[in-house]
Amino acid sequence: MEQKRIYDVCNNVPKGMIVVVKDWDLVIKKRTIEETVNKINFLNFDPVFSQYHEHPRLLHAVSQLIGENISLINSMVINKPPGSKWHPPHQNFKNQxxxxxxxxxxxxxxSKRLSLTPMEPGDTVIFHSLTVHGSWANTSNLFRKAITAVYSSQECEYIDVKGSLQETFEIEINNELKRTHGSDLQHLVINLSL
Ligand SMILES: O=C(O)CCC(=O)C(=O)O
Incomplete structure (x- = not known):
């Protein structure tokens, strides 16, 4: 079902708040839509993708780690066509x-990296967003598609980051969200119930 929704969104069906991110090098080379779409972001309110990031089994697993009062911060599809390069190790901050x-x-x-591969289609991996992580190049001739979801506890509080190193990130994120959604992060978060 998610697979069909990916194709529909790429082909410009009404998509609500969803943002499609393309690899413009490949667009210029006139590659197929499936090859050019790199990310499908802000799936939070999408009725089809919600069936994934609100799946009771997934939320049950998440609740074992952060408690039962869960917020969804962001959810996104990552599409890696055959030949895609690696994504270097990094940490995630809120949102994209x-x-x-x-x-x-x-x-x-x-030598110190933990390899979680091979993961089979349909597998899920759960980790803290500050864990340093990345992904290897797709050397197969198949597409690698993944859905990511970022959760937090509803008990988490927004802190005032003015004057700290985080202030730049806050401004960056909120400017981007105002541009794409006319909103700030706090209004895009969904409180979920188990
Ligand atoms: O694009 C990838 O392969 C990995 C992306 C990723 O790790 C992330 O979005 O946090």
Missing amino acids: MFFTISDVDVVAPV
Whole structure:
């Protein structure tokens, strides 16, 4: 069902708050829509994708880690066509922003990395958003599609980051959300019930 929705969204059916992110190098090369769409972001309110990120089994697993009062911060499809490059190790911050590590071979040498592959189609991996993570290149001739969802506890509070290092990130994120959705992060978060 999610697969059909991915095709529909790529083909411009009404898509609500969803934002489609394309690889413009591939658009210019006139590749197929399935190859050019890189990310489908802000799935939070989508009735089809919600069946994934609100799935009772998934929420049950998440509740074991952060308690039963769960908020969905963001949900997104990542599409890696055959030949896609690796995504270097990074940490996620709220929403779609991530910050890469410049001296990655020192901080996260390959010998110290934990490989979660091979994951089978349909597998789920759960980790803290500050865990340094990335993905290898897609060297197969198949598409690699994944849905990600970022959850937090409803007990988490927004803190005032003015004057701290986080302030730049807050401004960056809220400017982007105002541009795409006319809203700030707090109004896009959904409180879920188990
Ligand atoms: O694009 C990828 O393969 C990985 C993306 C990722 O790790 C992320 O969005 O946090």
